[in-house]
Amino acid sequence: xxxxxxxxxxxxxxKRQSVAFWCNPISGHxxxxxxxxxxxxxxxxLIQFQNNGVVDDSQLPKDRFSAERLKGxxxxxxxxxxxxxxxxxxxxxxxxxxxxxxTLHFGNGTRLxxx
Amino acid sequence: GEDVEQSLFLxxxxxxxxxxxxxxxDSSSTYLYWYKQEPGAGLQLxxxxxxxxxxxxxxxxxxxxxxxDKHLSLRIADTQTGDSAIYFCAESIMNxxxxxxxxxxxxxxxx
Numbered sequence: 591x592x593x594x595x596x597x598x599x600x601x602x603x604x605k606r607q608s609v610a611f612w613c614n615p616i617s618g619h620x621x622x623x624x625x626x627x628x629x630x631x632x633x634x635x636l637i638q639f640q641n642n643g644v645v646d647d648s649q650l651p652k653d654r655f656s657a658e659r660l661k662g663x664x665x666x667x668x669x670x671x672x673x674x675x676x677x678x679x680x681x682x683x684x685x686x687x688x689x690x691x692x693t694l695h696f697g698n699g700t701r702l703x704x705x
Numbered sequence: 706g707e708d709v710e711q712s713l714f715l716x717x718x719x720x721x722x723x724x725x726x727x728x729x730x731d732s733s734s735t736y737l738y739w740y741k742q743e744p745g746a747g748l749q750l751x752x753x754x755x756x757x758x759x760x761x762x763x764x765x766x767x768x769x770x771x772x773x774d775k776h777l778s779l780r781i782a783d784t785q786t787g788d789s790a791i792y793f794c795a796e797s798i799m800n801x802x803x804x805x806x807x808x809x810x811x812x813x814x815x816x
Binding site for chain 1: 709735736738745746747748749750753793795797801802803804806807808809
């Protein structure tokens with residue numbers, strides 16, 4: 591089975607610019623997550639989708655971050671405008687629903703550097 | 706609030722056993738997880754344990770759970786250089802899909 595695909599792999603932008611990340615989950619996985627992993631820390635959930643509906647976005651900085659999952663498959667995460675503290679790896683994950691909670695399949699992530 | 710704590714580093718000799726420890730806070734967690742992250746890659750689920758279990762063994766991996774102390778450990782037998790990675794402990798919040806990850810333990814295996 592193909593894994594979770596993410597692009598781009600790396601992105602360098604200046605502060606106040608905008609950036610978008612793309613994720614294609616494993617086929618058939620209804621649940622999709624975006625995590626932010628700052629260097630030296632564990633991943634932190636930004637937003638969780640069930641099909642194309644938002645389940646949890648309580649930790650998403652909504653003044654600058656937005657995410658969508660049109661048609662319940664691919665998803666994009668956008669940051670506008672970016673800040674220095676947004677430098678991190680952005681991980682997309684997907685899971686079957688229903689399934690054992692927490693059994694997530696992760697992509698390789700997008701490493702964002704904001705200068 | 707929820708918090709998962711791990712030691713930052715562990716260094717072992719190839720062939721020895723590794724034990725990575727974790728403490729968590731949410732006593733309602735039904736499942737607890739161990740994920741592995743290799744350089745430049747996403748996280749990979751290694752194993753998970755149901756909260757009514759004390760131990761789970763899967764080939765070279767042994768997970769021990771002490772619910773009273775909210776302590777979870779991962780033992781890797783016969784550690785190999787390919788086991789060098791960052792290991793994350795995670796708990797599920799209120800039995801949902803929302804995971805709280807620890808800071809990760811970097812395991813270094815030397816010959």
